[in-house]
Amino acid sequence: MKDTLCIKCKGKGLCGRPRCPILEKFKSLQSISPAISGDSVFGASPPALFVGSYGYPRVSAGPLIPPMAKENEALIFEDPSAWGNMQIEDIISMRSRMVRANTSLHVKDARSKENPLLVKAQELALSRKPVDTEAWFFKAPKQELKFDAVLTPMGPSGLVKNFELAENPDVPKKVDYLVYDTDALAKDAITELLKSDVSTEHITRLFSIGLLGKERKVVPTRWSITAVDDMAGKELSDRIVDFPWVSDIKLFSGTHFGNHFEVLILPRAYSFELIEIWLPKTVWSGESSWIGEDSEGINGKKGYSPLAGGYYAARLPVLEYLIGIKRQASVFVLREITPDYWAPLGVWVVREGMRKALLNPPETFESLEAAVSDLSGRVSTPKIEWIQQAKMLSEFRFQKTLDSFFNL
Numbered sequence: 001m002k003d004t005l006c007i008k009c010k011g012k013g014l015c016g017r018p019r020c021p022i023l024e025k026f027k028s029l030q031s032i033s034p035a036i037s038g039d040s041v042f043g044a045s046p047p048a049l050f051v052g053s054y055g056y057p058r059v060s061a062g063p064l065i066p067p068m069a070k071e072n073e074a075l076i077f078e079d080p081s082a083w084g085n086m087q088i089e090d091i092i093s094m095r096s097r098m099v100r101a102n103t104s105l106h107v108k109d110a111r112s113k114e115n116p117l118l119v120k121a122q123e124l125a126l127s128r129k130p131v132d133t134e135a136w137f138f139k140a141p142k143q144e145l146k147f148d149a150v151l152t153p154m155g156p157s158g159l160v161k162n163f164e165l166a167e168n169p170d171v172p173k174k175v176d177y178l179v180y181d182t183d184a185l186a187k188d189a190i191t192e193l194l195k196s197d198v199s200t201e202h203i204t205r206l207f208s209i210g211l212l213g214k215e216r217k218v219v220p221t222r223w224s225i226t227a228v229d230d231m232a233g234k235e236l237s238d239r240i241v242d243f244p245w246v247s248d249i250k251l252f253s254g255t256h257f258g259n260h261f262e263v264l265i266l267p268r269a270y271s272f273e274l275i276e277i278w279l280p281k282t283v284w285s286g287e288s289s290w291i292g293e294d295s296e297g298i299n300g301k302k303g304y305s306p307l308a309g310g311y312y313a314a315r316l317p318v319l320e321y322l323i324g325i326k327r328q329a330s331v332f333v334l335r336e337i338t339p340d341y342w343a344p345l346g347v348w349v350v351r352e353g354m355r356k357a358l359l360n361p362p363e364t365f366e367s368l369e370a371a372v373s374d375l376s377g378r379v380s381t382p383k384i385e386w387i388q389q390a391k392m393l394s395e396f397r398f399q400k401t402l403d404s405f406f407n408l
Contacts, residue, residue, distance in 0.1 A: 004288075004290055006284050006285070006286060007278055007284045007285055007290045007292075008306075010148075010149035010150075010284055010308070010344070011023045011147070011148060011149055011344070023147050023148075023344070038140060039136060039137045039138070039139055039140050039158075040134065040135065040136045040137065041065050041067045041099050041101070041134070041135045041137075041141070042065075042067065042068070042132070042133070042134040042135075042166075043065045043066045043067045043068050043069040043074070043132070043133065044066070044069045044070055044071045044073075044074035044130035044131065044132050044133070045063050045064060045065050045066075045074065045124060045130060045131050045132075045133040046064070046066075046074045046075055046076075046077045046078035046079070046130055047063070047078070047124045047125065047127045047129075047130060047131050047133075047169070047205070048063065048064035048077065048078045048098065048205070049061065049062065049063055049064065049121055049124065049125055049205055049208065049209055049221070050062065050064055050100050050102075050151075050154060050221050051208050051209065051218055051219065051220050051221045051224070052102070052220060052221075053220035053222060053223065056107065056220065057106055057107045057108070058104060058105070058106055058107075059104070059105065059106075059107060059218065059220060060102040060103070060104055061102065061103060061105055061118070061121060061209070061218060062100060062101040062102045062103050062117065062121055062135075062160055062163070063101050063121055063124055063133055063135065063163060064077075064078075064098040064099065064100055064101075064154065065098070065099050065101060065133050065135055065163075066097040066098050066099070067097065067099060069097070069130075071129070071130040071132070074130035075129070075130055076094075077094060077095070077097075077098060078201055079199075079201070080152070080201070080348040080349075080351075080352050081352060081355075083352075084256070084352070084356065088257060088258075088341075088342065088343050088345065091152075091153065091345060092145070092153050092343060095152055095153040095154060095155065096145050096153065096154075096155040097155055098154050098155045099135075099141050099155055099156050099157070099158070100141070100146075100154055100155070100156070100157035100158070101135040101137070101157075101158065101160040101163050102157055102158065102159055102160060103115075103117045103118075103159070103160050104159075105117075105118055105218065106218075107210075107217040107218040107219070108217055108218075109210075109218065110122075110209070110210025110211075110216045110217050110218045111210075111215075111216055111217070117160070117162070117163065118209075118210075118218070120163060120164070120165060121209055122209050122210070122211055123165060123169055124165060124169060125205045125206055125208075125209045125211060126169045126171040126175060126176070126179065126206070126211070127169030127170050127171060128170055128171070128172055128175075128198075128199075128202060129169075129170040131165050131166075131167055131169050132165070132166035132167050133163060133164070133165055133166065134163060134164050134166060135160050135162070135163035136160065136161045136162050136163070137158040137159060137160055137161060138158070138159050138160075138161055139158065139159075140158065141156035141157055141158030142156055142157055142158060143156050144156060144157065147343065147344050148222065148344060148346065149284070149308070149309070149344050149346070149347070150222040150225055150226065150308070150309045150346055150347050151221060151222055151225070151346050152345065152346040152348060153343075153344075153345065153346075172196070172198060174192065174193060174196040174198065175193065175198060175202070175206065178192055178193060178212065179206065179211045179212070182214060182216075183214060184212075184213070184214070185213060185214060186207065186212045186213030186214075186231070187231045187234070187235065189212045189213065190203055190207070190212065190228060190231050190232055190235070191231075191232070191235045193206075194232055194235070200228060200229070200232070200316075200351070203228050203232075204221070204224045204225055204228045207219060207224045207227065207228055208220070208221050208224035222309075225309060225346075225347060226308070226309040226312055226313075226347070229309070229312035229313050229315070229316050229347075229351070230301075230312045232316055233312055233315045233316045233319055234300060234301075236316070236319035236320065236322075236323055237270060237300060237319055239323060240270055240319065240322050240323060240327075240328045241269075241270060241298060241328060243322070243326050243327050243328045244327060244328070245267045245268065245269070245327065245328060245329060246265055246266075246267050246325070246327045246328070246329040247267060248265075248267065248364050248365075249264070249265065249266055249267065249364065249365045249366070249367070249368060249371050250264075250265040250362040250363065250364055250365075251263070251264050251265070251362055251363045251364075251365065251371050251374060251375060252264075252265070252357045252358050252360055252362045253357060253360060253375075253378055254353065254354075254356045254357030254358075254359075254360050255353070256349060256352060256353030256356050256357075257340070257341055257345065257349050257353070258282075258337065258338045258339070258340030258341030258342070259335060259336075259337050259338070259341055259349055259350065259353050260335070260336045260337075260338060260378065260379065261314075261333065261334070261335055261353055261354055261357040262333070262334040262336075262357075262375045262378065262379065263318065263331065263332075263333050263354065263357055263358060264331065264332040264333075264334075264371055264372075264375065265329045265330075265331055265362070266329055266330040266331070266332065266368070266392070266396055267329060267330075268329065268330035268396065268399070269298050269328060269330065270297075270298050270322075270328040270329065270330065270331075271295065271296065271297045271298065271330040271331070271392060272295060272296050272315050272318060272330075272331050272333070273293070273294070273295035273296075273330075273331070273332050273333065273390065273391060273392040274293070274294055274295070274307060274310075274311055274314050274315070274333045274334075274335065275291065275292070275293050275332075275333070275334045275335070275386055275389055275390060276291070276292045276293070276307050276310065276335050276337070277289065277290070277291050277334070277335065277336045277337065277379075277381050277386060278290045278291075278337045279336065279337060279338050279339060279380060279381070280339075281339040282337045282338060282339050282341055282342075283337075283341055283342055283343060283344050284344075285337075289381065289385075291381070291385065291386055291389060292306060292307050293307075293389040293390070293391070294306055294307045294311050295391055295392065309347040309350075310335070310347055310350045312347075313347040313348070313350040313351040313354070314333055314335060314350050314351070314354050316351060316354075317351060317354035317355045317358055318331045318333065318354065318358070320355070321358045330392055330396065332390065332392045332393060333354070334375065334379060334386070335350065335353075336379050336380060336381060338380070368393065368396055368397060372387075372393065
């Protein structure tokens with residue numbers, strides 16, 4: 001029971017403890033000693049921002065600054081696509097240098113220009129390149145490392161007196177246009193930014209700090225990450241429904257930071273299913289394994305997924321792939337999390353892991369049975385333990401039987 005609760009909770013406090021013992025354990029793994037000189041910090045922000053959720057609608061927000069970081073090294077701090085060859089401990093070490101310069105504000109402050117620190121944070125969010133930033137704190141930032149199931153690890157934090165941007169941000173034209181378009185809905189703005197090849201991280205930054213949409217407000221970073229994945233996914237799924245079906249059964253496979261992915265593409269109308277398997281002794285599972293499932297059909301997702309942000313992060317690369325080949329399909333994804341995933345890094349691991357898997361050469365199969373047999377050979381969990389939850393596979397077999405009976 002405890003292990004299952006930990007997987008569902010992922011540090012949100014469902015057990016009633018004031019602090020998550022799993023997250024506390026990871027905090028002690030790193031000795032954080034960033035180059036902080038007294039009560040001030042100077043460095044090139046990647047750019048990066050953080051908006052907390054505690055105390056909502058009054059929240060803490062501000063820039064993330066790696067002390068002494070130069071522009072040519074700062075960009076990688078906020079670019080998960082560049083972390084593929086790193087080790088988990090390398091990412092933790094790098095991200096522990098990101099100092100959070102927090103100020104307290106109300107989420108509706110985004111609708112006015114009365115908070116000068118928020119205005120500066122918004123200016124930073126516009127940039128696609130690192131911006132030299134200096135922050136002054138009321139007292140030296142607290143030495144701690146923040147882990148989370150959704151968020152990327154972060155380092156020390158402190159209440160900021162003031163911060164200044166030492167240079168002008170480099171703002172893409174499409175970003176500049178949509179930020180000043182207060183008549184555009186947030187989902188429409190996100191769609192336009194995606195079409196203009198603005199990164200998911202940049203869009204999340206803009207949305208979180210209250211720069212997109214009509215009724216603008218500051219949105220906690222953890223909510224923004226999932227909201228952007230979800231809105232982007234809905235827009236892409238609306239576009240693929242008129243595409244022809246794929247013609248073959250294809251199977252992609254890949255592993256990313258101890259997360260193994262099997263992506264099965266089936267020639268049917270669009271639907272998506274994710275089965276998530278946490279093996280024993282992984283970051284959240286304790287001594288027992290856990291299996292969860294969620295899915296959607298042609299009409300999209302109803303309600304919030306019980307698999308949380310990982311569901312939307314896994315779905316987005318699938319839809320990007322289908323848009324790229326101008327086809328629709330039913331897509332079954334099995335994600336198996338192994339003990340190699342020993343520290344929570346955030347849902348970017350799922351998004352980037354899926355993108356990586358879909359770049360690998362696929363195998364093509366004549367039958368679903370052959371594809372599932374091949375898939376099962378790379379998964380540690382016996383097929384009998386997860387196959388009954390795989391609704392899509394059962395429905396595909398049934399439909400194939402009907403097609404054969406009616407000679408369709």
